[in-house]
């Protein structure tokens with residue numbers, strides 16, 4: 001049997017053909033020199049890789065080197081690798097003397113997706129249709145050929161604002177791992193590299209909170225299913241200042257490190273429904289995220305091709321301001337944005353809605369360059385990888401793919417944030433105001449965005465209503481002038 005080369009996002013047992021297979025692990029320093037990652041992300045990836053090397057013991061050759069190629073070329077036996085997760089890495093393995101196997105770690109393979117896409121006869125590649133066929137193919141949450149409970153989509157039950165008057169969801173926090181000697185060694189190394197000026201990071205160092213080993217990932221999964229999954233659905237789209245985790249699973253990092261297989265995760269969730277531990281709406285909402293969204297995003301990345309990165313349908317060309325790239329949350333007054341940016345700075349993670357409706361929405365409104373923003377998300381989030389960032393940022397959040405991922409731009413004013421969070425009450429801006437010193441930057445920014453892009457969005461029937469609203473706005477010139485003046489200053 002060949003020696004299996006495992007990238008740092010292929011660390012689970014499903015990347016091996018046999019539990020006794022010999023393994024090659026390479027820790028490349030050059031990766032950190034090329035990009036300025038969040039300190040917590042660098043810590044997590046190195047910790048996960050070194051923990052895996054320690055677990056495998058004599059079965060693993062663990063090489064710490066500048067780049068991958070010399071370590072792979074030096075291997076004395078045949079080497080195989082599961083197709084890695086980015087265009088750059090696939091090009092690298094294609095140039096090396098290794099056998100490249102199909103990718104693993106997803107519920108729908110690239111061939112399967114290509115067959116499904118071809119069968120659509122040119123129709124839109126809708127997430128909803130993709131998700132339904134995946135549920136059927138895997139017989140997940142199905143009862144005799146019909147969706148459990150009679151409905152495929154329970155989103156309507158899962159879009160509630162936060163509970164009135166509550167500052168937290170009152171759900172148990174996720175299970176947190178404890179750092180060990182390997183983490184201490186990682187921290188010493190990162191401190192030394194940074195002190196020598198060799199690499200630099202963004203964000204704050206923090207105790208490692210994301211699972212870095214399979215045992216830890218299983219603990220997070222089990223505790224989520226037993227204590228938190230039941231509450232996942234109803235407030236999935238809500239934000240609470242004092243409750244960053246709410247009922248989210250915090251499984252994206254271990255899933256993307258390859259520590260868990262998505263199918264084992266959804267089977268556990270389905271079992272919780274069948275055993276009466278969690279209601280259908282929460283379980284369906286969660287399964288939809290994993291074998292729906294996660295797999296859809298993965299497959300869209302390969303389906304569209306490397307040119308996705310350069311898409312810029314709304315011609316957004318402004319550079320990201322330094323306060324944003326440096327995660328300088330203290331420079332920001334807007335309560336929603338300061339809190340979310342502080343979350344990124346302090347832990348390299350916020351949940352889906354702050355990513356989409358606070359960070360992404362702000363960038364969209366201001367016309368920030370989608371490729372630069374993608375790079376920022378990739379570096380600043382512990383779960384960020386090329387495949388997941390391009391469709392989520394270029395596509396879903398910036399509408400730069402012209403509507404492939406989302407039928408309309410995710411642009412929203414302060415009224416949305418006010419409805420879905422408890423931020424606005426304590427903010428010096430007013431979500432209702434679009435001009436004046438206390439004009440909410442999201443409300444004013446929303447109209448500025450529509451005004452700037454009115455010609456480009458004209459043909460989109462889902463934008464007809466908002467564009468009509470724009471026409472009725474008597475003070476649109478004042479709003480546009482005000483937001484232009486505000487420029488790239490922190491709001």
Ligand SMILES: Cc1cc2nc3c(=O)[nH]c(=O)nc-3n(C[C@H](O)[C@H](O)[C@H](O)COP(=O)(O)OP(=O)(O)OC[C@H]3O[C@@H](n4cnc5c(N)ncnc54)[C@H](O)[C@@H]3O)c2cc1C
Nearest residue numbers: 248249250251252289293294351352355356383384392397
């Ligand atoms: C602008 C933007 C950037 C994003 N960047 C990333 C990223 O770098 N890495 C990443 O894994 N997810 C990313 N997402 C998707 C999603 O926000 C995160 O997966 C989620 O917030 C992670 O927290 P969680 O594990 O608690 O997720 P939960 O809310 O518990 O969801 C369960 C799981 O579903 C999967 N999932 C849900 N939505 C998506 C999605 N749109 N794309 C891929 N997987 C999804 C994740 O694996 C997640 O762990 C991004 C979304 C947006 C809008």
Ligand code: SF4
Nearest residue numbers: 334336414424427440
């Ligand atoms: S008023 Fe505007 S800036 Fe302030 S928290 Fe609400 S949405 Fe954010």
